[in-house]
Amino acid sequence: MNVLVTENVTKRYAHHLALDAVSVAVPRGHVFGLLGPNGAGKTTLIRIINQITAPDSGVVLFDGHRLAPDDIYKIGYLPEERGLYRKMKVGEQAIYLARLKGLSRRDAITELKRWFDKFGIEAWWSKKVEELSKGMAQKVQFIVTILHRPPLLIFDEPFSGFDPINVNLLKEEILALKAAGSTIIFSTHNMASVEELCDEISLIDRSRVVLSGKLHEIRRQYGDNVVEITGRGAAGNLAHRLSGYAVATAECAQGYDKAVVRLQPGQTANRLLEELLPHVEITEFRELIPSMNDIFIKVVQQTPTVDA
Numbered sequence: 001m002n003v004l005v006t007e008n009v010t011k012r013y014a015h016h017l018a019l020d021a022v023s024v025a026v027p028r029g030h031v032f033g034l035l036g037p038n039g040a041g042k043t044t045l046i047r048i049i050n051q052i053t054a055p056d057s058g059v060v061l062f063d064g065h066r067l068a069p070d071d072i073y074k075i076g077y078l079p080e081e082r083g084l085y086r087k088m089k090v091g092e093q094a095i096y097l098a099r100l101k102g103l104s105r106r107d108a109i110t111e112l113k114r115w116f117d118k119f120g121i122e123a124w125w126s127k128k129v130e131e132l133s134k135g136m137a138q139k140v141q142f143i144v145t146i147l148h149r150p151p152l153l154i155f156d157e158p159f160s161g162f163d164p165i166n167v168n169l170l171k172e173e174i175l176a177l178k179a180a181g182s183t184i185i186f187s188t189h190n191m192a193s194v195e196e197l198c199d200e201i202s203l204i205d206r207s208r209v210v211l212s213g214k215l216h217e218i219r220r221q222y223g224d225n226v227v228e229i230t231g232r233g234a235a236g237n238l239a240h241r242l243s244g245y246a247v248a249t250a251e252c253a254q255g256y257d258k259a260v261v262r263l264q265p266g267q268t269a270n271r272l273l274e275e276l277l278p279h280v281e282i283t284e285f286r287e288l289i290p291s292m293n294d295i296f297i298k299v300v301q302q303t304p305t306v307d308a
Contacts, residue, residue, distance in 0.1 A: 001064070003028045003152055003183040004049065009058035011044050018044040020207040021058070026152075026185060026200075031178055033194045033201035033215070034187040037300055040204045042187050043080070046154055049185075050077050063151070073102050078145040080156040080187075084129045084137055091116075091125035094144055101148040108147070115143040119169070134161045142170065146177060153177065154185045159193065171197060191293035203296065205303045215292070222295045223287065225263045230284040231276065232256050238280050245272070256283065 004026040011019040060067040098108035203211040238257035248260040
């Protein structure tokens with residue numbers, strides 16, 4: 001079942017069409033990548049889901065019903081634009097934000113102390129926010145976002161400003177939240193993180209959804225039927241045996257031959273292996289699947305411009 005569905009959501013600002021009949025479906029218990037270049041419409045869609053603004057037309061469904069004001073308590077939102085009151089003490093502000101999400105003061109303190117201990121930031125409790133680095137402040141906001149255990153979490157560029165160690169810490173927590181049953185919308189420009197975390201994606205460009213589906217299926221769909229072969233034998237033997245194939249590159253180093261082969265219609269990986277094995281010791285054979293970064297660039301460059 002889908003936790004969140006948008007149906008033909010459209011939003012216009014003055015002379016700018018921010019969203020043009022955007023439909024997405026976010027499955028329960030998945031990490032869903034909401035992708036797109038700057039200005040594509042992602043932030044507008046996130047703001048509509050959070051009821052910060054309303055669509056001009058279209059429907060947003062949450063857990064099977066039309067999105068209602070009280071649903072905001074079931075959503076945790078970490079925006080790209082961070083915002084904490086700089087003069088307040090960290091603990092005091094975290095309690096305040098937790099209470100806005102419906103927690104009692106007692107429950108808020110209990111949960112916050114547990115998370116501060118887990119993140120190793122207990123010493124920050126009585127510090128003022130202005131004393132924290134950007135990364136430290138982001139840790140506090142991440143904790144406050146997930147504290148009330150909402151069924152839907154929205155993270156907009158959650159790793160911005162973090163060093164690799166803390167990026168890894170947050171990735172582990174996101175996967176743990178997914179394992180515990182949370183549904184996560186993950187918006188980022190970091191395609192490597194998308195490949196690590198996301199089950200499904202929707203790519204928005206020029207206000208429209210231009211690509212959507214399961215991540216592994218999309219990567220395979222955009223593959224060019226290319227395989228990489230590493231073999232050992234007489235120098236040049238691999239290249240010689242591939243004379244009937246479209247070989248993109250071939251190299252020889254330290255007794256090994258390597259070739260990248262683009263299979264043509266009618267050619268299969270199994271048949272290729274059958275032809276090579278009697279003559280070449282194959283040490284590695286793998287399909288080259290394009291990265292999400294390559295797919296992102298290709299799709300965006302091919303998206304036609306639409307008049308607003």
